[in-house]
Amino acid sequence: MLIMKKLVNIFTLACAYFTSIHAIAGPLYQKKVSITFDDVPIHGEFTLSEQSLRKINKQLLDTLEKHNIKVTGFVNEGHLKNNPKLLKTLLSDWKMRGHQLGNHTFSHISYHQSELKLYLEDIKKGAVITQQVLGQQKQRYFRPPYLHAGETNESQHLLHNGLKKLNLELVPVTMENADYIYDAPYTKKLTSNKIKEAKSYKEQYLAFTEQRLDFYERASLNMFETSIPHILMLHVNQLNADSLDDILTSLKSRGYQFQTIDKTLQHPIYTQPTQAFKFGIHWLYRWDKSRANKVSWATEPEPSSDAFSAHNRAITTLKKETSHVSVD
Numbered sequence: 001m002l003i004m005k006k007l008v009n010i011f012t013l014a015c016a017y018f019t020s021i022h023a024i025a026g027p028l029y030q031k032k033v034s035i036t037f038d039d040v041p042i043h044g045e046f047t048l049s050e051q052s053l054r055k056i057n058k059q060l061l062d063t064l065e066k067h068n069i070k071v072t073g074f075v076n077e078g079h080l081k082n083n084p085k086l087l088k089t090l091l092s093d094w095k096m097r098g099h100q101l102g103n104h105t106f107s108h109i110s111y112h113q114s115e116l117k118l119y120l121e122d123i124k125k126g127a128v129i130t131q132q133v134l135g136q137q138k139q140r141y142f143r144p145p146y147l148h149a150g151e152t153n154e155s156q157h158l159l160h161n162g163l164k165k166l167n168l169e170l171v172p173v174t175m176e177n178a179d180y181i182y183d184a185p186y187t188k189k190l191t192s193n194k195i196k197e198a199k200s201y202k203e204q205y206l207a208f209t210e211q212r213l214d215f216y217e218r219a220s221l222n223m224f225e226t227s228i229p230h231i232l233m234l235h236v237n238q239l240n241a242d243s244l245d246d247i248l249t250s251l252k253s254r255g256y257q258f259q260t261i262d263k264t265l266q267h268p269i270y271t272q273p274t275q276a277f278k279f280g281i282h283w284l285y286r287w288d289k290s291r292a293n294k295v296s297w298a299t300e301p302e303p304s305s306d307a308f309s310a311h312n313r314a315i316t317t318l319k320k321e322t323s324h325v326s327v328d
């Protein structure tokens, strides 16, 4: 009888413990992730040919279809302001394949360098062609360029209210892999037909992605003691067009289930207030700094200095070129 009573007590204690964790972080051990793409239909560090743009978008959409995954893409209309017809065609492909389209401003401006009024105007300006593509469907989500979401708690709050008036919700990021750092040298090597060297950047990128995923998984477990639904930010670029299959396969082998942003944002963790930051940083960092500070952020993997230098060299040469990229 005594043993039975003890067991009941242990069970009750365990339930109370798990209920409190559940209340914060949802079902235990179920890994979930939402995939998001910034800069649909192309990340704008340099100019690519129309043919390359079509190919990159098609490759990404084909890979998502292969894995049966629906994502949210944040549109940067300004980057194709001189070719609205192409912009419309590419955005229509995303919509027709069942993906959501959100807003990423027209001019890809930083909130930290703009007045709120002008910033909100730029958001409205960036929704025109997207809305024509969406028809009756409403845009619901917003991703701030550079993850600049307010330098002070007040400016963060003002942005939140401004977005609310536009019926938009800011979508945080909990995982990112510095894809743009590796994309520029990768694309540069492809345009110079240096396939072997291009491949080495892709390999570095995939290895770095694994390191970052390991780190974010450990960090979120430290912070919440269980899995939280993650939001991965990728950019629309040549490197991701060629790497997405590997990244999604890796996430699957890590045990992730994919879900849309609507579901992920319902999780209580995404309603927690966060302290404002001057620099663009993901939300795991923001939450940790706003709460118990459990993670050693100095150990977060960074791309090598070689990768940074290769990126800087590549964007200077690619900046004004119209590149035609052929990929194996």
Ligand SMILES: [Zn+2]
Pocket (backbone or CB within 6 Å): 038, 039, 104, 108, 145, 146
């Ligand atoms: Zn962007």
